[in-house]
Amino acid sequence: LAADGAPSVVRIASLAAAAGEIVIAGDEAHYLARVVRVRAGERVTATDGRGSTATLEVIETGTSIRTRVLEHFTQERRATLELWCGAPEGDRADWMVEKLGELGVATFVPVHFKRARWERAEAKRERWERLAIAALRQSRSAWQLEVRPPVPLAEALRSLAPTSARWVCREDGAPWQLVQGAAARAQCVATVGPSSGFTDDELKSLADGGFESISLGRSRLRTETAAMTVAALRAAADNA
């Protein structure tokens, strides 16, 4: 059990189909056996990271862990945030991904901008996926952050859902509260520029694509701080 007494969470990819017994193997078994140290008779929460959750009772522990499904339910998602993000400096993307996962961001899209391309993003995706799973366990959510492959801005704009609210984070934008109320339950896309900033052409493309400028506060924020701030504001709005 965690410090607060709630059951530990593991991520099981094929949960929706499972009934009766589930055998947990690999990383998640290691987590339960070595980190959490579960024992037979204890309960564990499993989620597939796509809205499906089950309560499991541990039958037997070892290198794999045998469990019995006690109950099983699915959740509807109330609101989503898709984050389009320019490359931050150095290794700052790693913890940014962890934090976006904890804060319940639905989709992280690394976007190539003219002044900053994502380097080795494909190689990093596997690590980001692991960080997203760890964040899922930590946050006890039924939804795992989806990490997309990097795309150029023009391609991201072409794939935009017509129903989404669209924001671009800018120092001189409208205060966040002005748009927060209007779109508190909608599907939202927020764009955060790279550390080297947007070009005028990029800002025009975003404006043409219906992106409204919002400001996250009086400070100039680093890329990863701005991304986390949008995620935090959205998580708080969704909890109102």
Added chain:
Amino acid sequence: LAADGAPSVVRIASLAAAAGEIVIAGDEAHYLARVVRVRAGERVTATDGRGSTATLEVIETGTSIRTRVLEHFTQERRATLELWCGAPEGDRADWMVEKLGELGVATFVPVHFKRARWERAEAKRERWERLAIAALRQSRSAWQLEVRPPVPLAEALRSLAPTSARWVCREDGAPWQLVQGAAARAQCVATVGPSSGFTDDELKSLADGGFESISLGRSRLRTETAAMTVAALRAAADNA
């Protein structure tokens, strides 16, 4: 000049007294000469991190940088957030301090809780101070994060200003928005527990001290994520 064309920011401790010429030395001179590469004739913003700001014109560069004061002004602070924070896991405090600085938190108080004491916090204070100065430059604020020495909870409670709004961040607290409006301009103190959680006694002490429980979202957040989230919400509220 930065990517967006705004003058670079340096922190000069004794700015309020300065008039005429200022010679910048040490870390800040290194930053201007090597990182920003300022040249004679360019402008730089200097702040003491306590509300005083000056626009400087560079006269001569070198290992120290000679400047002329063009204008000088002071700002009133509208709202402050003091963050009482339990120890997070591992090295997560470093980037937390950086982010709290960027987001304009006034005061960071490392608080010893029963289940988690701050280790080597005195040794870390010098690094945190450097991170706070870097965050000041980044955020272009006139206010530097003040890093206090670690204190036990009981001592922090004894030093509390009577006028402050007081929040403790809890999964089962009231949604943030309910308290945000009421205290958007006040002096606020927010408490975030250590990774191992509060004890019942600690929660009782906080409640007795007038701390109201607030929830930051549906997710269970790590200590450092919760601290950053409060800071982000406060920064956004202050910008309304």
